[in-house]
Amino acid sequence: MGNEYTQTALQIIRSYDGPPVRIMEVCGTHTHEIFRLGIRQILPEAVEVISGPGCPVCVTPVRYIDEAIWLALERKVTICTFGDLVRVPGSTQSLAGARSMGAHVEIVYSPLDAYDYARQHRDEEVVFLSVGFETTTPPSCLAVRTARAEGVMNFSLLTANKTMPRAYEAMKDSADAFLYPGHVCAVMGTGDCEAMVQQGVSGVVAGFTAKELMTAFAVILKKIRQGRPFFKNCYPRVVTREGSRTAKELMADVMVPCDDEWRGLGCISQSGLRLRSDYAAWDARRKYSVPPMKGKANPACRCGDILQGKCTPPQCPLFGTVCTPEQPVGACMVSHEGACSAYYTYGGKIR
């Protein structure tokens, strides 16, 4: 069955003897699967994989965690969140830390579950931590639109939703080819990725199974030798050119683009989404008058450079001393798959 084929992809990958290639993936689940499958081990020396800014955990700024903790401890709201955010460090602590000080933190699977929680607990003020890219934003939009339609007033969103295209542009000099995030493309279609070809940037849309990932790498390594920028949808069973019109309409109906901060990268113009003013009553920042927060990131942290492949983790002065998986300082140490966490855990043995 499939093994035969993976061999072929494997052969293409193994036999690559062209110039050095930097492949950047911009998807936390790609990072995870590439690690889980051990794909880095089978790549030739000349092929470097950079984990770019594609994981909402890694790019969520310090300030955002501070806002959530302020809401939980000062305004005593119930925070509903994806499990991913619980360990992300803020200026002084994470949500896990705030929870041991009495913050009420509910972990949910879906923004729609957070809405249901609010509906069933009318005596609590419920704030959903709305992070994520175009894949995760539609259910958040649906939740808040339903709350408005049903007049559920104890539910709101603390938004940090982000969009990928500006990130591709911001990162384009750091990579020779992108592994585009399959599920973002499922929603948005492939137009943004195809447009990158005009700017000379290559890439393929990749799925998530072993076979899909191996194929995506094989296609990149084969096409890159032809010397022309290229684009290929290597996940056509899920990704269409148009994407989901309904999802795009839903997002446009509820949210508008805004400038947004990415942990490690700084502010990227028009790379975020915030709620439209019709949704002010469901916008946690406005509803609870969240004070502006500075969010002190450690100035010595070099996550931004690491995300762009400009330096390796041990070149950061905090790495392994101040910043460890247990007490992460920067984005790249936060999740298991972050470049620094992986480097720390695997002792640099696993590229």
Place this chain on the structure above:
Amino acid sequence: MCVGLPARVVKVHQGMALVDASGARREVSAALLDELDPGDYVMVHAGMAIARITGDDEEEMDDILEDLD
């Protein structure tokens, strides 16, 4: 980003779909997909069916590689 799970649609009712992923079942929103029917396969993320799955990864990847040459 985005953990996605392929799942089979078991039942569709009022904009919600009951999906089954190797025995794990959950109601998810079907608001993004028109004309979803039991037996269809969908990609599920954070409680929402985000896309219809139209093929099999094994065959599809074989085709992509063949096209390369």
Place this chain on the structure above:
Amino acid sequence: MNDVITLAHGAGGRQTAELIDRVFKAHFSNPQFTGDDAAVLSIGGADLAFTTDGFIVSPPDFPGGNIGKLSICGTVNDLSCMGARPLYLSCAFVIEEGFPLAKVEEYAASMARTAAEAGVRIVAGDTKVAGKGQVDHLFITTTGIGQRLTGVHTSGTLARPGDVVIVSGDVGRHGCTILLARNQFGIDADVTSDCAPLWGTVEAMLGQTKDIHVIRDATRGGVGTVLYEIASQSHVGIHLDSQSVPVHPSVRGVCGMLGLEPLYLACEGCLVIVAPECEAPAILDVLHRQPYSQDAAIIGQVTAEQPGRVILRTEIGAETMLPPPGGELLPRIC
């Protein structure tokens, strides 16, 4: 270490180990203080295994068992892992004011049934009632002693390069059951806890061969945590074949939905066994004939290379490291 106790300190991973090392071991240290499931004490010429365990499962009733059954299985299995026939248990209840008496009786009946199956007697106990809200329903602590069979010597420190690693059943089923029973994530699946008393299984195995180096009961923290503990205690590497790890399809489905690793979900009726390769076929044969270990499988080997690490051979034939236990198990979307 953080200044306060967080849930991660109770998750059985690195933070738990740190708490034990830096606080409990520092204060309690003595020659018998153990890193294994039970201490083995020589008293009057007999080798007695001695252990204790607290149970705070929420919800207290779940498919495949309840907190009463669990409280017996946990302690019986800890003793069994030392090759000790469980003999006597004590139990201490902390019950929340207002908790239904009928429920207490139901759990007591479960405890009695499970104890009978395991061949142990519950000979002493204690009851405390805490004010409403001070505990969640009820907590049970059981303590047990057992007598080690002669010629048996198992310990987490005894894994040797060349040994094979066996699990007695599919992994992560209890953790998955509890996750579903809490109904926090709206997921439904036909999964029942593997909660079972395993003395019969261990006794049958030791009847076949006493040449078994490690028997560990993979509870909180799952098989992955146990493997890391063995790798560290024995200063060996453990190489797993990821395709050989038995996982119930529904458990795999739930894990797929929530982005969890089955090797880190709790078990309550699954043993990790490390034994010389030549003994493996006979051990598997015995396990397959016992009621709670019909899915037993060899999942990997012990190596001299990469001591302290658990390496996975993946479906594409590459090797990667199993991420070390990371504390509280959190579902993820990315």
